Amino acid sequence: MTPQALFLDFDGLICDTEDAARRSWSLLYASYGLAFPHAVWRRMQGRSDGEEVALADLGRRLGRPVDPGTRTRRLQKKTELCRAAPLRPGVARLLEQAELRGVPALVVSSSPRDWVEPHLVRLGVRRFFADLVTGDLVERHKPAPDLYLRALWQTGLPAEEVCAFEDSPTGVRAARAAGVACVAVPSAAGDAAALTEAVQVLPSLADFSFDRFLLPGSPLPDPMKGRPPR
The missing domain is CATH 3.40.50.1000 (HAD superfamily/HAD-like)
Incomplete structure (x- = not known):
């Protein structure tokens, strides 16, 4: 079926928008002379609390919490990049x-x-x-x-x-x-x-093809269906 x-x-x-988000974080980390870790990005992907994950990691690396102004600038950069995303x-x-x-x-x-x-x-x-x-x-x-x-x-x-x-x-x-x-x-x-x-x-x-995709558990097509009897 x-x-x-x-x-x-x-x-x-x-x-x-995910790539835009990743780029905005890479730019923020780079402003502190740091590389944005791929492992952190993987933990963030698809999660509504991804920002908290990255901020906690960056704060640990800096030895202090990230200030609200920096968070705002990062979000503004993400929004700017997202507006250009096709x-x-x-x-x-x-x-x-x-x-x-x-x-x-x-x-x-x-x-x-x-x-x-x-x-x-x-x-x-x-x-x-x-x-x-x-x-x-x-x-x-x-x-x-x-x-x-x-x-x-x-x-x-x-x-x-x-x-x-x-x-x-x-x-x-x-x-x-x-x-x-x-x-x-x-x-x-x-x-x-x-x-x-x-x-x-x-x-x-x-x-993706509707014609070739079958939901798991669907019966396979009968290869003899529609053929004349011998």
């Missing part, structure tokens, strides 16, 4: 195919609605989404399954009929915890090797 709905993460998947490859094609097939698409993101929706409008894809399930609707964010459980409740579909798309291990774990099969597409700042829990890892959403 092909998916009856698509649940798409936003940051890093639809728009590479739609990721294959997103428009996937959404157009879903629309043609009558398959609803929802954003499922730990980020708040007032961050996600303006970007969707800017990128010209807001109309494709039946709903936005965002971090301001639940108490626990990814890797907890709450956002995906909320999205399932809103669609009225069982988990086994839905396909999620994520770019981070945190997101993949959240989908799996809700029983939703997940296809992973690493962002520019991501690591494909860390996405092994996904049912598929694709280089781009442009590589």
